[in-house]
Amino acid sequence: MDHKARFAVDCLHKQYPEPDRLPGDACLVFVRDGGVGVRKDSTPTIYQEAPPDLPEGLKKEARYLGHRGSVPCYTIEVPADLSLPEGLACSGVRELVGLIPDQELAVAALAVQIIDYDRNTRFCGRCGTPTEPARTERAKVCPSCHRIVYPRLSPAIIVLVRKGDSILMVHGIRAPPDRYSLVAGFVEPGETIEDAVRREVREETGVAIKNIRYCASEPWPFPDSLMIGFVADYESGEVVADGVEIENAAWFDREHLPVLPPRLSLTRALIDEWVGSQGPKQK
Ligand SMILES: [Zn+2]
Missing domain, CATH: 3.90.79.10 (Nucleoside Triphosphate Pyrophosphohydrolase)
Structure with missing residues (x-):
């Protein structure tokens, strides 16, 4: 059957290993409280350049989504006590249907999913050590017992x-x-x-x-x-x-x-x- 899967991400390709640090030219998708930051200008978009005052702490928490063409795309969760970068409003993914292109909608959903996965796997479920991004695939690794945790599907x-x-x-x-x-x-x-x-x-x-x-x-x-x-x-x-x-x-x-x-x-x-x-x- 020919079905257009709305949340299938076709516009990103992954290049591993991913860099240790957030690249300066990265395209960012901000996530907050289960929604995404949207710039609601004439053409609403979830894709943002890194603001010059982006705190170092947030940069470290950036999670790789894939490349859009040659541009690396990352998602960052903004905690409840910080505001979204200026000009962005938070929106639930499903509220964005029809407002942004379908491919962008799929990336918005992916970003929320990856942040959720990130939160749920901060510590190794076996030994309790803080996990680290694997960098060579979409996974997290425990530096102590080497357990690998993939996103749950x-x-x-x-x-x-x-x-x-x-x-x-x-x-x-x-x-x-x-x-x-x-x-x-x-x-x-x-x-x-x-x-x-x-x-x-x-x-x-x-x-x-x-x-x-x-x-x-x-x-x-x-x-x-x-x-x-x-x-x-x-x-x-x-x-x-x-x-x-x-x-x-x-x-x-x-x-x-x-x-x-x-x-x-x-x-x-x-x-x-x-x-x-x-x-x-x-x-
Ligand atoms: Zn462990």
Whole structure:
């Protein structure tokens, strides 16, 4: 399936080893409180030159994102007791949809994700020693026990299950009223992603499925998911919502779809693809 993954970063390439110090010509993305600093001039942008008065302490905390062409791009977290450089306003990543180019949006999400990873791995989980950036790959290394910590990625599956001219949709306990989605869940240790697809459908709805086929994937950096989308066909069983994660589960045909997730997501792309594959609407 042809799906444009909104948070896939295509515009950066990584060059290792990265320098020990923040290069003078670096392009910076400032992160604060889970949002990014945006210069809202005529052309809003997250990319900034290093201000001349940037404190040395912050320079040391700069984390490499990759090169934009020949320019090294770094992210820096500005702590709550310091203000963002002049002219920047803090914005949540999702509020930037449509305001900045899609590729820049993906870099904004990456910066927030890398800062989150950085915060969560300041100390070695095994021996408690402060970690250091590996410089030769996106990783941190413990100088004492040499443990290497990579950014956490949490693979999760989404599946569109078809039965005749209907699809299986679920209403999560915590979802807004009337909002339905597709079966989804995290892959567990010891599972293939196809196992996870079968298990999640069975657990959430009681239904057995067959013909599982991969469609598309996308990074979903809120905070660190990798969504992997599938279609499958109904095999057997009655639909029974699990009552734990899922309040209601049901078959919907194209003419009676419930409120769908926003267009931003792979979930929605799977549904739209299926709707499109149904041929012209019946009168
Ligand atoms: Zn250690």
